[in-house]
Amino acid sequence: MGTSEPTESRSGGIRLIEAPALELDADALLADFTRYFGRTLGRQEIFSESPYVYFALVYTIRDRLIARWNRTTRALDSSNHRRVYYLSLEFLMGRLLTNALLSLGVYEACEQALQRLGVSLSVVFESEHDAGLGNGGLGRLAACFLDSCATLRLPVVGYGIRYQYGMFRQRIEHGYQMEEPEPWLREGFPWEIERLEHAQIVSFGGRKEIIVDADGAERVQWVDTHDILAVPYDVPVPGYRNDFVNTLRLWSAKATSAFDLEEFNAGDYTQAVAAKNDAENITMVLYPNDASESGKSLRLRQQYFLVSASLKDTLADWTRRNGPHFSKFAEQNCYQLNDTHPAIAVPELMRLLVDEHGLDWDEAWRITREVMAYTNHTLLPEALETWPVAMLSSMLPRVMDMIYEINARFLDEVAERWPGDVERLSRMSLIEEDGEPRVRMAYLAIVGSRSINGVAELHSKLLQRGLFRDFAEIWPTRFNNKTNGVTQRRWLAACNPGLAELITSKVGNSWITDLDALSALSTHADDPEFQLAWRSRKLANKRRLARYVEAETNIALDPDMLFDVQVKRIHEYKRQLLNVLHAIHLYDEIKRTGASDCPPRAILIGGKAAPGYVMAKNVIKFINDVASVINSDPAVADRLRIVFVPNYNVSVMETICPAADLSEQISTAGKEASGTGNMKFMMNGAVTIGTLDGANIEIREAVGADNFFLFGLTVEDIEQLRSCYDPNAIIAADAAFTRVMHRIEVEHLGGEDANVKAAIVAAIRNSHDPWMIAADFRSFVDAQHRVGQAFLDLDTWTRMSILNTAASGRFSTDRTMREYNDDIWHLTPIAS
Ligand code: 26Q
Numbered sequence: 125m126g127t128s129e130p131t132e133s134r135s136g137g138i139r140l141i142e143a144p145a146l147e148l149d150a151d152a153l154l155a156d157f158t159r160y161f162g163r164t165l166g167r168q169e170i171f172s173e174s175p176y177v178y179f180a181l182v183y184t185i186r187d188r189l190i191a192r193w194n195r196t197t198r199a200l201d202s203s204n205h206r207r208v209y210y211l212s213l214e215f216l217m218g219r220l221l222t223n224a225l226l227s228l229g230v231y232e233a234c235e236q237a238l239q240r241l242g243v244s245l246s247v248v249f250e251s252e253h254d255a256g257l258g259n260g261g262l263g264r265l266a267a268c269f270l271d272s273c274a275t276l277r278l279p280v281v282g283y284g285i286r287y288q289y290g291m292f293r294q295r296i297e298h299g300y301q302m303e304e305p306e307p308w309l310r311e312g313f314p315w316e317i318e319r320l321e322h323a324q325i326v327s328f329g330g331r332k333e334i335i336v337d338a339d340g341a342e343r344v345q346w347v348d349t350h351d352i353l354a355v356p357y358d359v360p361v362p363g364y365r366n367d368f369v370n371t372l373r374l375w376s377a378k379a380t381s382a383f384d385l386e387e388f389n390a391g392d393y394t395q396a397v398a399a400k401n402d403a404e405n406i407t408m409v410l411y412p413n414d415a416s417e418s419g420k421s422l423r424l425r426q427q428y429f430l431v432s433a434s435l436k437d438t439l440a441d442w443t444r445r446n447g448p449h450f451s452k453f454a455e456q457n458c459y460q461l462n463d464t465h466p467a468i469a470v471p472e473l474m475r476l477l478v479d480e481h482g483l484d485w486d487e488a489w490r491i492t493r494e495v496m497a498y499t500n501h502t503l504l505p506e507a508l509e510t511w512p513v514a515m516l517s518s519m520l521p522r523v524m525d526m527i528y529e530i531n532a533r534f535l536d537e538v539a540e541r542w543p544g545d546v547e548r549l550s551r552m553s554l555i556e557e558d559g560e561p562r563v564r565m566a567y568l569a570i571v572g573s574r575s576i577n578g579v580a581e582l583h584s585k586l587l588q589r590g591l592f593r594d595f596a597e598i599w600p601t602r603f604n605n606k607t608n609g610v611t612q613r614r615w616l617a618a619c620n621p622g623l624a625e626l627i628t629s630k631v632g633n634s635w636i637t638d639l640d641a642l643s644a645l646s647t648h649a650d651d652p653e654f655q656l657a658w659r660s661r662k663l664a665n666k667r668r669l670a671r672y673v674e675a676e677t678n679i680a681l682d683p684d685m686l687f688d689v690q691v692k693r694i695h696e697y698k699r700q701l702l703n704v705l706h707a708i709h710l711y712d713e714i715k716r717t718g719a720s721d722c723p724p725r726a727i728l729i730g731g732k733a734a735p736g737y738v739m740a741k742n743v744i745k746f747i748n749d750v751a752s753v754i755n756s757d758p759a760v761a762d763r764l765r766i767v768f769v770p771n772y773n774v775s776v777m778e779t780i781c782p783a784a785d786l787s788e789q790i791s792t793a794g795k796e797a798s799g800t801g802n803m804k805f806m807m808n809g810a811v812t813i814g815t816l817d818g819a820n821i822e823i824r825e826a827v828g829a830d831n832f833f834l835f836g837l838t839v840e841d842i843e844q845l846r847s848c849y850d851p852n853a854i855i856a857a858d859a860a861f862t863r864v865m866h867r868i869e870v871e872h873l874g875g876e877d878a879n880v881k882a883a884i885v886a887a888i889r890n891s892h893d894p895w896m897i898a899a900d901f902r903s904f905v906d907a908q909h910r911v912g913q914a915f916l917d918l919d920t921w922t923r924m925s926i927l928n929t930a931a932s933g934r935f936s937t938d939r940t941m942r943e944y945n946d947d948i949w950h951l952t953p954i955a956s
Contacts, residue, residue, distance in 0.1 A: 216258030218774030
């Protein structure tokens with residue numbers, strides 16, 4: 125560094141040029157910022173809210189990342205390191221600026237530089253749109269994984285889709301959810317770099333043709349296809365202060381010029397333009413369903429588009445470095461499939477290896493099985509993806525051939541092991557035959573992978589005993605668990621600087637890359653002075669959240685109230701309804717008895733419902749209607765508040781999780797695969813009220829039963845109760861529950877929309893309610909009472925809060941990524 129001349133080097137005979145290194149001090153940053161702002165962007169008026177200030181700052185920072193990014197890419201290029209490709213339809217990155225500043229270690233220098241111009245860095249942050257390219261947990265997990273891999277110097281490339289419209293923006297109108305498109309790219313996304321030179325062609329439709337090649341062998345060709353160009357946009361993923369920068373490569377669909385011409389020559393100009401539109405539609409919008417399958421062919425096109433472009437890209441890179449030899453391919457490459465969404469990678473890799481690279485079936489299958497690994501994220505059988513054979517056959521005829529062949533060979537294996545067991549054959553077939561034939565994507569992923577993992581201990585165990593039992597029986601060693609995590613760089617250091625600083629003052633800053641170091645906090649859990657400081661940081665965060673809530677909803681919150689928070693997608697299994705029933709119960713208690721032994725409480729609920737999920741939307745309306753009655757009743761004014769926080773997303777969570785006292789993790793046992801919000805809250809010193817579900821179980825083990833509010837039926841209880849479940853009897857036998865239902869049914873609390881109310885009441889009173897809300901009411905209310913008592917004793921509560929943060933070490937994605945690497949990936953960290 126320190127030289128001002130460009131340097132040159134060579135790579136595979138190609139001349140490389142590297143711009144001189146850039147300094148990281150405030151003066152250098154200021155000089156570059158000023159040049160970008162005044163020259164490149166041509167602006168003069170400078171104020172914190174100006175979008176151009178944000179752009180000029182990102183360019184300044186991006187330049188510094190690019191130098192490190194190029195170095196990382198070169199280190200990877202020059203040697204045959206084993207690599208991982210993380211294939212995901214979702215990367216919920218949120219904002220990138222704060223993270224980039226922290227990673228480079230230029231946060232303070234930037235703040236100073238901008239201060240000299242009278243610009244406030246924290247205001248500039250607000251100019252950035254969230255990159256909302258995901259629905260929820262699964263997409264955010266992918267983003268946390270990338271952060272940890274870069275920090276651990278693991279060569280992992282994320283492959284995803286550059287949706288023009290990410291997750292919709294949620295507005296609440298008269299209590300109802302309204303969806304609005306989120307054109308996050310409209311003003312440009314300054315972090316990305318277009319790489320036309322790496323564009324790939326992805327084919328659809330067409331037909332198969334048998335040809336005889338030069339050696340007289342018959343080969344199948346896929347012809348008359350509709351081709352679409354996949355253009356990659358690369359986003360840098362910086363590691364924490366390690367000069368290492370990985371890549372997130374997002375594909376965008378463009379019509380090929382050949383495609384246009386074809387139609388144009390046929391003489392139909394408007395047809396040509398329509399076809400171009402069609403092609404570019406593929407990457408237009410993220411599907412906003414977070415569980416149930418949509419079954420739309422555009423979604424399948426998205427999946428194949430991502431998979432085919434990414435596989436071709438990695439194969440092109442391989443042959444560039446190794447020539448057309450694949451004997452070492454499996455040793456050097458691994459594809460991690462984020463759920464079944466990219467599972468079509470299994471037959472597509474087979475197709476590419478056999479049809480386009482000339483490998484024989486057995487060799488191609490050996491490779492495919494060695495390189496693929498599949499992560500499952502759900503236990504809900506209705507959420508398991510299947511695609512109609514008819515749709516696959518017409519959209520991707522050659523891929524469907526591969527699936528048939530994989531299935532035939534697999535079923536031969538099964539038949540050999542269990543001769544005559546026809547029942548088992550149809551159970552395990554990759555093709556579901558009752559009704560319209562459909563491909564079972566999870567089975568396809570399992571058969572094609574060397575590793576299949578769940579995302580929390582309970583989830584992985586239940587998968588092997590339930591949904592995937594037959595497969596675990598044939599291949600027990602392929603099944604494993606990798607408990608989720610979250611990155612502490614975003615979810616503590618960046619979003620909660622106040623608490624982070626206090627923690628560092630006690631135990632040093634090693635926790636930023638070694639979260640287990642937080643355990644040293646536990647020795648200070650009873651220190652009155654430390655407790656006082658802890659409370660004051662929490663209070664400051666609660667004030668900030670209260671300001672945000674008031675600005676968004678006009679509802680004022682007293683920061684001394686117990687902040688009781690449930691934010692996540694709205695889904696019946698997550699039981700936001702149970703939370704509301706408790707709110708009504710508290711309301712009823714305060715009105716009837718004064719409930720003087722309960723602390724003032726603010727119940728905050730936030731989350732999006734899939735636009736087509738009627739019941740989830742009913743729940744939102746119901747929450748808002750209950751809230752408006754309670755919030756306008758002067759009798760409970762300073763005792764109880766209910767807030768529906770609109771447009772919950774990554775950035776909103778960054779304000780919410782530092783301010784929570786209580787984290788609601790109340791899903792029906794056996795339904796939430798893991799949960800990751802639970803971990804963010806814990807890290808920030810919230811105490812959990814939760815069922816024995818997903819990662820809650822591991823959270824409770826880590827923090828100790830005394831520091832966790834457990835309630836509800838277990839998976840086994842639920843199974844047993846199901847056949848004789850009688851919610852009406854449960855309600856009748858419980859006076860408090862009866863009063864709650866009376867408030868709803870007779871006094872019309874929350875019943876502004878009679879249809880919504882009827883649907884809610886029917887769900888609670890339904891003896892076939894899959895989520896068994898009534899079954900857990902009493903135990904939930906009792907646990908909430910214990911929460912209230914504990915909160916009233918400041919020392920007790922603060923101690924629990926500190927112990928939760930102290931025990932959160934295991935829930936870092938740094939740990940998760942080490943486990944993936946030790947058990948599945950086997951990558952060597954890239955030396956510095
Ligand atoms: C399926 C078909 C068509 C369109 C969309 C989808 C779709 C999209 C997203 C299906 C599922 C998802 C997302 C699922 C998800 O977020 N699951 C969550 O994953 C987290 C990370 O492992 C877990 O912590 C949560 O428990 C799990 O619910």
